[in-house]
Amino acid sequence: MRIILVGSDKLTYFLGRRFTSKGDYLTIITPEEEAAVDLSRRLKATVIAGDGSDPTVLQEAGAYQADVLLALTDRDQDNLIACQIAQDRYGVPQTVAIVNDPDNKAIFEELGVSVAFSATEIIGSMIEQQTASEEIRNLVPVAGSGVTMTEVVLGPNSPAIGRAIKDLDLQGAVVACVVRRGRVLIAKRRSYLHEADRLLVISEDDQYGQAQKVLTGEGA
Amino acid sequence: MVSNLIGGNSSASKYIVVIGCGRLGSLLAGRLSAEGNSVVVIDQKESAFENLSSEFSGFQIVGDASEMATLKKAKLDKADCLLVVTREDNVNLMVAQIGRIFFETPVVLARVFDPAREAIYREFDIDTISPTQLSADSFMQKLNTHQVSTSAPTEGVA
Numbered sequence: 001m002r003i004i005l006v007g008s009d010k011l012t013y014f015l016g017r018r019f020t021s022k023g024d025y026l027t028i029i030t031p032e033e034e035a036a037v038d039l040s041r042r043l044k045a046t047v048i049a050g051d052g053s054d055p056t057v058l059q060e061a062g063a064y065q066a067d068v069l070l071a072l073t074d075r076d077q078d079n080l081i082a083c084q085i086a087q088d089r090y091g092v093p094q095t096v097a098i099v100n101d102p103d104n105k106a107i108f109e110e111l112g113v114s115v116a117f118s119a120t121e122i123i124g125s126m127i128e129q130q131t132a133s134e135e136i137r138n139l140v141p142v143a144g145s146g147v148t149m150t151e152v153v154l155g156p157n158s159p160a161i162g163r164a165i166k167d168l169d170l171q172g173a174v175v176a177c178v179v180r181r182g183r184v185l186i187a188k189r190r191s192y193l194h195e196a197d198r199l200l201v202i203s204e205d206d207q208y209g210q211a212q213k214v215l216t217g218e219g220a
Numbered sequence: 221m222v223s224n225l226i227g228g229n230s231s232a233s234k235y236i237v238v239i240g241c242g243r244l245g246s247l248l249a250g251r252l253s254a255e256g257n258s259v260v261v262i263d264q265k266e267s268a269f270e271n272l273s274s275e276f277s278g279f280q281i282v283g284d285a286s287e288m289a290t291l292k293k294a295k296l297d298k299a300d301c302l303l304v305v306t307r308e309d310n311v312n313l314m315v316a317q318i319g320r321i322f323f324e325t326p327v328v329l330a331r332v333f334d335p336a337r338e339a340i341y342r343e344f345d346i347d348t349i350s351p352t353q354l355s356a357d358s359f360m361q362k363l364n365t366h367q368v369s370t371s372a373p374t375e376g377v378a
Contacts (some may be wrong), residue, residue, distance in 0.1 A: 081314065
């Protein structure tokens with residue numbers, strides 16, 4: 001694949017390294033002369049010092065032959081214009097832009113950029129997924145009341161699996177609801193718990209450890 | 221030229237958003253305001269508003285026009301006309317497109333210094349004015365008349 005990368009920071013370097021190691025033919029456009037020299041020493045790529053939204057620079061970078069252009073600068077307007085010119089003037093089939101303002105993601109795609117992505121959004125959702133995969137997530141410490149709402153996921157080793165809520169040794173803590181396969185169930189005393197259930201637990205702060213132990217088999 | 225596009229002096233007052241309050245932006249904002257239009261001018265730097273003449277009686281907003289939130293604050297959806305004249309071509313081109321497509325502003329004009337970029341965006345249905353192109357044209361014109369007059373025989377010169 002012939003790839004043009006417009007950018008200046010570490011993201012440009014590491015992505016560039018990845019593309020070239022896969023055997024892609026890479027051209028980088030970066031604004032600073034010094035950074036261009038540095039990149040050309042470190043990567044097996046053609047490096048051009050210039051403005052990636054300038055039509056003549058894009059042409060010099062071989063835009064007519066390129067399969068994809070990635071615009072990764074920290075200025076949204078420059079990324080948009082680089083993608084549009086590459087697409088409309090030079091017929092680059094696939095353009096990708098990073099957006100710094102998350103509002104711009106939808107705007108850029110409407111304005112013709114093939115894919116716009118917001119680093120803010122990606123990192124945000126990654127962090128959310130990361131915490132969701134843990135067994136326990138502290139949701140809300142209810143301010144000043146000494147009560148905490150917690151989400152607990154029943155892992156395969158949870159001692160609560162196959163037992164009814166009424167049989168659990170929960171003191172100062174209640175299971176408010178159970179989320180099973182995406183559906184919210186009101187927790188009843190006779191409800192039996194399954195593996196992978198997500199429980200919303202409301203507990204007094206000093207009973208939190210005990211509730212955690214009963215539900216996950218770990219902790220105090 | 222601009223006043224013709226938006227209906228001239230004689231028509232009712234228009235709501236006009238001017239982005240960029242440099243030399244050109246402040247001049248346009250002042251004139252349009254003096255003509256009785258309701259004008260909002262946006263610039264990233266508060267100090268830029270010092271460029272405005274005493275004729276200007278509109279509103280000023282400090283903000284980055286490439287952020288959707290700033291354009292909403294300026295009520296661009298209500299505007300009759302959008303003039304984008306920051307000193308950055310790419311900001312002007314981006315904001316002009318957002319004005320045209322998302323706010324459906326009837327008249328959008330953008331300044332673009334780079335004649336190559338201007339040519340591309342003219343195809344996008346964005347009305348652009350390139351000062352570089354305009355100056356080159358005027359220079360050529362003056363030069364031609366100058367050459368005509370100097371090549372003609374003049375009296376009193378040896």
